[in-house]
Amino acid sequence: MMPLDLSGAASELDPSVRAEPPLVFMFPGQSSRYPGMLDRLVELHRPNADLLAWASDLLGRDLGAQYHADAGENAFARNVDVQVGVFLANHMFMATLDAAGIEAELSLGLSLGEWNHLVHIGAVSFADGLRAVDHRGRCYDEGPRGWMAAIQPISDEDLAAVVSSAAKLGVLEVVNLNSPQQHVVAGERAAVEAAVEHAEDEFYAQPQIIERNVPMHSSLFRVVGERFREHLEQLEFAAPRLPYLPNRLGELLDNPSRAQLIDLLSTHVHEPVLWRRSLDHIVAQHPDAVFVEVGPMSVLHNLMHRKWLRNRKFRTDSREQLADHFASVVAKLGVDERKGPRACTPS
Template identity: 25%
Template sequence: MGKVAFVFPGQGSQFVGMGKDIYENNDLARKEYDKIFKNLSFDLKTAMFDGPEELLKKTKYTQPAIVAMSLILDKLLKEKGIYPDFVAGHSVGEYSAIGSAEFLSLDETVKLTSFRGEAMNEIAEKVNGGMAAIIGMPSEKIIELLKTVTGVVEAVNFNEPKQTVIAGDKDSIEKSCELLKENGARRALLLPVSGPFHSSLMKPAGEKLKKEIETYEFKDTKIKLVANTTAEIISTGNELKEEIYNQSFGPVRWVETIEKLKENGVETIYEIGPGKTLAGLIRKIDKNLKVVSINSLSAIDNL
């Protein structure tokens, strides 16, 4: 019998009103949400349910909002008797994977995510950086061409075979977009983000996280996590601490992550959380994998 993986989306999947129907129509969800909201020093509930959009777009709110909704849907899916053999998450989605695998409790996971969001926001404001999506060019060619650009610019998100995201200082990103288009990229799109996430410019955020994670007690788990930065399998708390540090300024190897899941016998993948972005990427990586989107109460009820 084929194995099951749960995967979790990252930043960009948020929307005003996210999770509100779950909160209002499910007692277990409401109880878990209230515990999360009580554990934070800011009003995440209003930002998620009522907005405004500009507030929810701030990393401090976006990241815990996505992880909170993802983990509550995860809990409701498990109540149905569906459990993963493996978990993985895209960027901040890796924190949802940490909670799903039970390295930390649900509310602790959201609390750590909120620290990450604040640390990344603080560093992003200090560096004049950005990101761009490069479409229609193999990642190997992008990496080679970026070596010729002065300044900091790196390939950071390997989303699917013909979509790679680059990050770095704004001047270098703009030069790189022109260079890559001249050399055959179909499109080079500047992304509406507040910083050069997953690039070496974010290393100071990693240093802050490194200190913070020492205040948490990570458990070893039976559910295996496929790491963003290496696409290798993690099941111990110590391995996870290293990944949390490295992931704040290291790449998201999503293509290799999905390949690793398939190598290990995964046939069905549940994308859990807002939106359906990962389902689209997974189909472009391997169309033979079955992908089920769990982004609402009705999606769970219809299983």
């Protein structure tokens, strides 16, 4: 794959023109990963190699070697490896967009992606965000065991029936409300397995086990959230330059206090992710908002089916011809056919 040539990408745009509708970055979570994704991002934008080397020095391990394509799925053997890898990939995609002069007026992140959102809005530095994600992953690895499953298509009412039945076998909770038809449940293995079977047999859903170790966002992880709070208490936060949209609330906060940030980020570990509500909230305020998934794969892009939201949407990743795809997305984001050039300023 040839490196993406971003020279002059922003110079063709008029920074004096502020475009409407707003651009919204969406940062994906832990499921958005695959072997070799960081290698491809270095090929796409060479400065990402410097970022990867710097991150390796910060964490004290060779991340380039760890996430090399040859490592395969072993690169994600621990949850801390998953979290650091996805956080870095999301940030590299954002850095590559930034080099092309593409900036967003709003952002949000799903689960782990909320930490990329915090970096984007200026609430935490990239270095502190990386350290926090590394610590967060270690806390997850030491937490209670459990499973998670995505279930779709299924209505809220049918999902409630599934959970009520399966919860007789152990802890089971709806932990991600991602779209009108897609949800994630988490809890003890037996209960998750029962929920998968019930959803498939009774409601013709297509469930998929997405995690066999950590029951994220469930009450089982309360002890993990409490432990992670200790790290958050030591973290340096800044006043964000853009609104904060926490998974816990699903609505924009213009001026969150330090106490709010700590509380929302610690309870985020063991409380549901309100992704559907978050997108509905943005669209209610900005009906013509343009959404861009900034990270590996296209999970968030695909969740936004047209029966729910009809907004324009883009994905930055492509499993084939990444450079060509990315350049095409930059061109489409850089110039809005109705409004003219977007207000994009290179950093």
